[in-house]
Amino acid sequence: MGSLKQIEKFHDELTLWRRDIHAHPELGFEENRTSDLVSEKLSSFGIDVHRGLGKTGVVGTLRVGNQTTAIGLRADMDALPIMEGNTFDHKSVYDGKMHACGHDGHTTMLLGAARYLAETKNFEGCVHFIFQPAEEGLGGGDAMVQDGLFEQFPMDAIFGMHNRPGAPFGQFIIRSGPMMAGGAFFDITIDGKGAHAGRPENSIDPVLVASHITTALQSIISRNLKATEPLVISVTKIHSGSAYNVIPQSAILSGTVRAFSSEMLAFAEARMLDIAQNVASAFGATAALDFQIKFLPLINTESEAEFAADTAAELVGEENMDRNGPLIMGSEDFSFMLNRCPGAYINIGNGGGQSDCEVHNPGYDFNDDILSLGSSYYARLVERRLVKQEGL
Ligand SMILES: [Zn+2]
Ligand SMILES: [Zn+2]
Numbered sequence: 001m002g003s004l005k006q007i008e009k010f011h012d013e014l015t016l017w018r019r020d021i022h023a024h025p026e027l028g029f030e031e032n033r034t035s036d037l038v039s040e041k042l043s044s045f046g047i048d049v050h051r052g053l054g055k056t057g058v059v060g061t062l063r064v065g066n067q068t069t070a071i072g073l074r075a076d077m078d079a080l081p082i083m084e085g086n087t088f089d090h091k092s093v094y095d096g097k098m099h100a101c102g103h104d105g106h107t108t109m110l111l112g113a114a115r116y117l118a119e120t121k122n123f124e125g126c127v128h129f130i131f132q133p134a135e136e137g138l139g140g141g142d143a144m145v146q147d148g149l150f151e152q153f154p155m156d157a158i159f160g161m162h163n164r165p166g167a168p169f170g171q172f173i174i175r176s177g178p179m180m181a182g183g184a185f186f187d188i189t190i191d192g193k194g195a196h197a198g199r200p201e202n203s204i205d206p207v208l209v210a211s212h213i214t215t216a217l218q219s220i221i222s223r224n225l226k227a228t229e230p231l232v233i234s235v236t237k238i239h240s241g242s243a244y245n246v247i248p249q250s251a252i253l254s255g256t257v258r259a260f261s262s263e264m265l266a267f268a269e270a271r272m273l274d275i276a277q278n279v280a281s282a283f284g285a286t287a288a289l290d291f292q293i294k295f296l297p298l299i300n301t302e303s304e305a306e307f308a309a310d311t312a313a314e315l316v317g318e319e320n321m322d323r324n325g326p327l328i329m330g331s332e333d334f335s336f337m338l339n340r341c342p343g344a345y346i347n348i349g350n351g352g353g354q355s356d357c358e359v360h361n362p363g364y365d366f367n368d369d370i371l372s373l374g375s376s377y378y379a380r381l382v383e384r385r386l387v388k389q390e391g392l
Contacts, residue, residue: 047060062118
């Protein structure tokens with residue numbers, strides 16, 4: 001287990017990098033400072049740098065020997081539009097922007113692995129270090145795929161990692177197959193007939209129709225699906241009207257759907273359209289559905305999930321490797337990369353105590369204690385997958 005010991009030697013530097021990135025958070029597709037920093041560090045390690053995929057994305061390529069096998073390691077770089085509530089020295093210097101999901105730590109862990117692998121070269125083959133922009137709902141993962149990530153940098157497998165608050169330090173969590181839900185955002189536009197609120201008989205009230213549709217949508221999960229099938233339909237916005245005494249002309253319902261297969265998302269979309277149109281029609285109104293898939297279900301391929309778990313278990317022991325973690329209804333746009341290439345996504349415990357603050361919370365912070373361990377995981381994936389051919 002030389003990698004962990006060697007990376008721990010520069011743990012203090014990793015901590016400085018992570019805190020510097022934390023203090024300078026940038027939103028999706030605006031990661032200019034961060035991608036400059038990543039590119040400079042990769043270059044200083046002697047790694048080839050390619051920029052511009054997905055606008056601010058960076059790919060570093062390190063090749064050792066003649067073996068053609070290639071592996072991709074991916075981290076995300078973007079922050080969130082949240083006002084940081086922490087008061088420590090490395091708090092965000094920008095009002096309203098914050099690294100509240102730990103992508104500062106993910107970027108640093110991958111940089112740590114890059115430095116170690118470039119220094120030691122204890123493997124044979126090709127590694128692509130992928131730093132993606134705009135993970136938080138803006139489609140940065142898909143943007144890199146659309147810009148030719150897998151054509152320009154062919155790879156046999158790809159691996160990603162996210163911290164998990166509340167899971168203890170030194171614990172890894174994974175599951176084979178579906179692990180995180182795919183997600184769609186939807187808008188249902190209801191057209192009725194506006195009227196004076198004192199004379200409802202002259203109206204087709206879109207607020208009443210919206211209320212009935214909202215209620216009826218929940219019957220999809222409770223009446224159309226087996227109780228054992230996971231599906232979430234959440235109406236999160238209802239917008240209509242602007243006066244006490246006016247029945248408005250239209251209403252818009254919006255929200256999100258989460259499921260573990262594209263088929264289930266399509267099923268939800270079809271039922272939602274049916275319910276929206278027919279409920280509206282019963283009241284004399286019309287309804288249109290706009291349903292957009294923003295995240296694919298995140299699906300780990302079986303052999304790569306096992307390989308990832310074996311690699312983590314080698315570092316922390318089988319007792320700290322949860323190979324059958326729970327399904328997660330949240331989404332993650334690494335799914336767009338896993339949709340194109342075998343691979344696996346793993347969670348690393350962010351530790352308990354102070355570090356169990358949930359992500360996307362103003363009080364969250366990535367736990368620097370796990371930086372070396374995370375870097376070692378990435379490094380060992382490479383050393384175990386691209387095994388050096390001794391004596392050649
Ligand atoms: Zn997030
Ligand atoms: Zn995240």
